[in-house]
Amino acid sequence: MSGPSRTPATPSASAALTNDQLARRSRREQRLIPSAGHAVGLVMVLATYLLLPHVLDNLWATVAVQAGILCIGGLGLNLLTGYAGQASLGHAAFISIGVFAASYVGRSAAYGGKGQPFLAYLVVAIIAGAVVGFVVGLPALRLRGPYLVIVTLGLVYATSYALTQWVTVSGGSVGAFTPVSTQIGTFNFQTMSVGRDQGLVYLVWGFAAVTGLVVKNIVRSRPGRALQAIRDRDVAAEVVGISLFRYKVGAFVVSSAIAAAAGVFYSTTAARFTADTQNFGLALSVSFLAAIIVGGIGTVYGTAIGAIIIAALPTVVTEYGANIPGVSDHLVTIFSGMIVAAVLVVTLITQPAGIAGSIQRLKSRNLRRVPESAAS
Amino acid sequence: MKRDNIVIAVVGAVLLGLCVYLAIDDATTFFTFVAAGIALGAVYALVSLGFVVVYRATGIVNFAQVGLVMFGAFFTQNAYVTWGWSFWPSVLASIVVTALVAVLIERIAMRRMIGKPLFFTILLSIGIFLVFYSLVTSIWIGFEGNTLHSPWFTGGQHTFGKVAVLDVDIATAVAGAAVLLVFFALFRFTKMGLAMRATAIDPEAALAQGIRVPRVVAASWATAGIVAVVTGVMLGSGAEPKVALSAAGIAKVALAALPAMVLGGLDSPGGAVVGGLTIGLAYELFLGYYQQYFSALGNTFADVMPYLVMILILLVRPSGLFGTRDVRRV
Numbered sequence: 001m002s003g004p005s006r007t008p009a010t011p012s013a014s015a016a017l018t019n020d021q022l023a024r025r026s027r028r029e030q031r032l033i034p035s036a037g038h039a040v041g042l043v044m045v046l047a048t049y050l051l052l053p054h055v056l057d058n059l060w061a062t063v064a065v066q067a068g069i070l071c072i073g074g075l076g077l078n079l080l081t082g083y084a085g086q087a088s089l090g091h092a093a094f095i096s097i098g099v100f101a102a103s104y105v106g107r108s109a110a111y112g113g114k115g116q117p118f119l120a121y122l123v124v125a126i127i128a129g130a131v132v133g134f135v136v137g138l139p140a141l142r143l144r145g146p147y148l149v150i151v152t153l154g155l156v157y158a159t160s161y162a163l164t165q166w167v168t169v170s171g172g173s174v175g176a177f178t179p180v181s182t183q184i185g186t187f188n189f190q191t192m193s194v195g196r197d198q199g200l201v202y203l204v205w206g207f208a209a210v211t212g213l214v215v216k217n218i219v220r221s222r223p224g225r226a227l228q229a230i231r232d233r234d235v236a237a238e239v240v241g242i243s244l245f246r247y248k249v250g251a252f253v254v255s256s257a258i259a260a261a262a263g264v265f266y267s268t269t270a271a272r273f274t275a276d277t278q279n280f281g282l283a284l285s286v287s288f289l290a291a292i293i294v295g296g297i298g299t300v301y302g303t304a305i306g307a308i309i310i311a312a313l314p315t316v317v318t319e320y321g322a323n324i325p326g327v328s329d330h331l332v333t334i335f336s337g338m339i340v341a342a343v344l345v346v347t348l349i350t351q352p353a354g355i356a357g358s359i360q361r362l363k364s365r366n367l368r369r370v371p372e373s374a375a376s
Numbered sequence: 377m378k379r380d381n382i383v384i385a386v387v388g389a390v391l392l393g394l395c396v397y398l399a400i401d402d403a404t405t406f407f408t409f410v411a412a413g414i415a416l417g418a419v420y421a422l423v424s425l426g427f428v429v430v431y432r433a434t435g436i437v438n439f440a441q442v443g444l445v446m447f448g449a450f451f452t453q454n455a456y457v458t459w460g461w462s463f464w465p466s467v468l469a470s471i472v473v474t475a476l477v478a479v480l481i482e483r484i485a486m487r488r489m490i491g492k493p494l495f496f497t498i499l500l501s502i503g504i505f506l507v508f509y510s511l512v513t514s515i516w517i518g519f520e521g522n523t524l525h526s527p528w529f530t531g532g533q534h535t536f537g538k539v540a541v542l543d544v545d546i547a548t549a550v551a552g553a554a555v556l557l558v559f560f561a562l563f564r565f566t567k568m569g570l571a572m573r574a575t576a577i578d579p580e581a582a583l584a585q586g587i588r589v590p591r592v593v594a595a596s597w598a599t600a601g602i603v604a605v606v607t608g609v610m611l612g613s614g615a616e617p618k619v620a621l622s623a624a625g626i627a628k629v630a631l632a633a634l635p636a637m638v639l640g641g642l643d644s645p646g647g648a649v650v651g652g653l654t655i656g657l658a659y660e661l662f663l664g665y666y667q668q669y670f671s672a673l674g675n676t677f678a679d680v681m682p683y684l685v686m687i688l689i690l691l692v693r694p695s696g697l698f699g700t701r702d703v704r705r706v
Contacts (some may be wrong), residue, residue: 081495085495087494087495087498089502139687139690139691142690142691142694143690143694144694145494146431146437146494146498146642147638147642147690147694147695147696149437149495149498150437150634150635150638150686151638151686151687151690153631153634153683154634154635154680154683154684154686154687155683157679157680157683158680158683158684158687160680161676161677161679161680164676165673165674165676282502282506282631283506286499286502286503286506289499290503293496293499330514333514334510334511334514334515337510337513337514338506338507338509338510338511340506341503341504341506341507341510342503342507344499344500344503345485345500345503345504345507348485348489348496348499348500348503349484349485349488349489349500352489352492352496
């Protein structure tokens with residue numbers, strides 16, 4: 001099965017370690033916060049989270065919300081594609097399920113909805129995503145490589161069609177209004193003193209952090225190792241007693257539940273959505289894939305970095321592109337439209353392991369240097 | 377495996393029976409839809425053949441082919457309108473340039489993915505397709521909605537019995553058949569075709585046998601580029617349901633050819649044509665009869681039907697109808 005493999009530890013370095021040391025190192029790597037450096041990093045990220053919305057103007061706050069949505073969905077996709085090795089172009093379908101579940105349960109009865117509060121439609125969307133993920137995961141058990149990729153693309157079209165036909169939920173070709181409430185109890189993120197979009201930054205990135213923790217805990221424990229074993233050699237994984245059914249389908253369920261949650265937050269970005277493939281098509285799936293590839297597939301922090309880059313780039317181009325001398329407005333428009341795809345292409349050609357891969361490579365280069373200098 | 381065959385035979389028989397019923401009921405109507413279906417199927421088959429030629433040499437499901445089809449169609453129009461060339465020289469220029477672009481894509485981007493996971497390679501080709509999409513739509517904005525001025529796009533038609541068929545549909549079917557014949561001859565009778573097959577099976581072994589693998593791969597991409605222009609011209613010179621010049625329309629039709637290709641099996645040119653014709657016929661027959669029989673499904677069902685048919689067939693046969701079965705090794 002396709003899927004990225006981790007950079008193997010250099011044989012010379014591991015050979016020098018005793019089994020005991022190896023076991024200790026592996027236990028340390030599995031800790032949530034492996035070192036003091038990581039703890040400092042986390043505190044800095046937390047400080048940024050608390051302060052940043054006060055600094056961002058409305059435009060960049062919208063970008064930050066987009067980045068948070070890409071990060072949440074990307075974490076789910078990373079679990080499925082990065083860890084379990086199940087290549088999927090179907091993420092847009094699950095996002096759309098989240099959007100319309102939120103819309104139907106959340107919008108007021110006047111618009112044909114149920115008028116339920118934020119937490120209710122978040123939960124309903126997650127359950128809907130999980131159920132559809134289960135249904136999709138079953139046939140995916142039989143499909144491999146390019147066939148799975150094309151079938152997941154078909155899923156995007158099929159979901160778009162099914163939702164458009166289901167007029168009660170999606171409003172058909174007219175589209176459905178999205179609920180504006182993001183209220184938990186009496187606290188509403190959109191009426192915070194920092195501003196609407198800035199408040200949403202808190203909400204979305206807060207949820208992204210929770211998702212990150214969930215995904216991190218999955219991948220650093222038994223299920224995560226099982227998923228990676230399936231990714232690297234699924235037949236071998238089955239032979240050593242890993243249930244392909246449980247873990248492959250499980251990866252689809254968790255991944256699409258997370259994607260549906262991302263869809264709930266996506267629904268805050270527009271007042272109305274239609275279920276057509278202009279909104280929820282190949283391009284949307286690719287932006288999530290671009291986020292995890294650029295950041296570094298198979299890593300949790302890489303997903304966050306990639307999401308920020310992919311969300312910010314088009315706006316960076318449109319905001320600052322015209323300032324570069326000799327660049328016409330037309331060129332800026334062309335470039336902002338293709339920047340995500342272009343960055344994806346360049347990343348895949350030059351550094352398929354993404355930014356996390358570059359960091360990893362720098363680290364291991366430093367590690368290797370120490371014993372070499374000690375030997376000479 | 378035997379059960380697969382029985383399931384496919386039963387479903388096929390039921391569908392055939394349905395068609396015979398419809399044909400007896402109102403032959404003229406039925407065969408009008410069939411003719412349209414064959415023309416559309418020929419387009420799908422052409423796109424699929426472009427996919428297959430690269431898949432056979434490199435094992436890549438090459439989404440960039442969709443971008444090449446767009447590029448080929450718009451470049452032809454560019455030569456015609458902007459440079460004032462007549463139709464055939466425009467097509468010829470487009471063929472040369474598109475084949476060159478295809479070879480460059482392979483040389484600059486795809487070659488670096490050798491040994492990388494398959495999904496990365498597919499994703500790269502999707503990225504290239506999206507870049508092309510943005511480029512084509514922003515460079516040639518004025519061409520959207522135009523029709524290529526091909527000699528057969530005159531609205532003229534020929535009548536077979538009582539069934540009238542548009543000239544453009546006949547031309548498409550002929551082009552599809554011609555490309556298929558050339559492919560068949562290429563793969564079966566030429567050294568290059570043999571080299572392509574060997575390269576697809578095992579590039580290293582092919583290299584060891586003295587096959588110049590890079591040249592073979594370049595040749596297969598160039599062929600894909602040529603087929604892309606033929607496809608683009610056929611799409612761009614047709615009226616509905618084919619698309620005239622529209623990047624989004626071309627992308628829609630070309631992506632719908634994916635199920636056609638999967639139906640036939642990714643590595644089979646014959647399968648690509650059978651798959652293309654099946655999907656094309658199913659599309660047109662559905663569109664023709666849905667109001668009478670399945671109005672609840674809505675006309676947009678026709679757009680997703682290829683994918684649904686594909687998913688159903690893949691559930692019975694995970695490698696398509698004519699594809700080589702996957703051997704799984706530990």
